[in-house]
Amino acid sequence: MAPIISIRNLTKAYASGVQALQSTTLDIRKGEIFALLGPNGAGKTTLINIVCGIVTPTSGQVTADGHDIARDYKAARAKIGLVPQELTTDTFETVWATTNFSRGLFGRGPNPALVEKVLRDLSLWEKRDAKIMTLSGGMKRRVMIAKALAHEPEILFLDEPTAGVDVELRRDMWNLVRGMRERGVTIILTTHYIEEAEEMADRVGVINKGRLIVVEEKAVLMKKLGKRTLTLHLQEPLKELPPSLASWSLVLKADGNDLEYTFDAHAHTGIPDLLRRLSEIGIGFKDLNTKESSLEDIFVGLVHESGSTPEKLTAATA
């Protein structure tokens, strides 16, 4: 099946000299939820803004549903909805007026029934006559989503859609995104909240310093790069690791009370051999637990490998 968005050798260098995007090639499949992860300044928003027509690329080609975003920009843009990261709204307008404005702007004729449905789906119907300036931050975020959906886009870009929203609204938005995917809308979201990508995405792309490090099915990525950790709570603390355990990847923790073993989740684990050897050398344990690495662990690892510290990530996922 032809990709709904095709990005080929896309680059962007700003006048300031910043190379925001290095040669990037990416296909987005129709109907999928694609999560684009990356630390601040990685190039996520630049990539989205180029596809949406807000930023001019330095080189490369992008098509949306087969329409070139430069040559056939009207047809391409008509397919796309964008919810930007910043809460930028026409503060003096009402919810109803601004949503209808967006529909018209994208070349669609009036359809009050559809706009009503969009507002009801987003729990905005009761606020339809309210001026945007009177709404809370969370409600404004909903208005921005309503504006993006008003022209019935086939592709929806959500740039940090849940930044700064409360847990309840975040859950609502996740449900909304899943509902849109069921209706065949392709969704590309950027996020700092790794759990968001883990919860919703079909595929994940990690971008850092303008370079796409990896693009993979979320499940495959977690399978490929996922690690598991076995923690043994020892009966007696150890001062140091016995030499006979050197062939296992072991670390002593909690003042020698815990023995932590990290292993590849999908290869030969080596756990039976380890437990046998511990028994042979007289090291007993009173309890054990295992933990699988999350997408966040994988992301941090990838970003570190590519030579950057995801400084914002820690705060965002805390």
Add this chain to the structure above:
Amino acid sequence: MSTDTVALAFNRFGVWAIYRFEMARAVRTAWQSFVTPVMTTSLYFVVFGSAIGSRMTEVGGVSYGAFIVPGLIMLSMFTESIFNASFGIFFPKFTGTIYEILSAPVSYLEIVLAYVGAAATKSIILGLIILTTASFFVPLRIEHPFVMVTFLVLISCTFSLFGFIIGIWAKGFENLQFIPMLIVTPLTFLGGAFYSIDMLPPAWRTFSLFNPVVYLISGFRWSFYGKSDVAIEMSLAITLGFFVACLAVVAWIFKTGYRLKN
């Protein structure tokens, strides 16, 4: 070809959405948009008409009160066209909502048509309101109504285009006020809005001919009373020239994305 594709060939819904949005802003600020200029015009008649008009009863066979009407209309239209168009495009840039315009399937021509069309509409309405207000104070006649409407439309569109350029160029509210306050208003006052340049000493009269506003006011006044400081053909040519120059600058802005796109 689907209905949507046809609609997008010329995005009439998009143009209408922007136009209606801009007009709604004028309605929301009706007091500032329409009532204030009427009050200002009335004050001009009280101050200029009574104070100066009592000493200078006629200019070129036209009563002084009636003589200043075309200049007053032009003064308000210049200011309002520039203000409405510049604010219309600057405010989305300032608040960030410009992202929606830039990501929408609207061509640059359609964007200009919508913003400049709305600003020009407001200016024309304002011009007609001032004309009506003036008719309560002084006896008016319009000898060349077709030329009067042509000037009204052409000048409102030209100055709205000029305002649109200022709105894109401006980096802050201060920039927005800079050209209207420091250049356009002085040029209007020195452009024969309240006097005929024939009344000036020869040196100043020659100097005034370098002021483009002289031609606009003179041409507009000619449509009222058949009398002008410069030939009507010259006035029309200068007005059209300014219009084309503004169009060229707008075309360049959109071609390069100047201060709109990174």
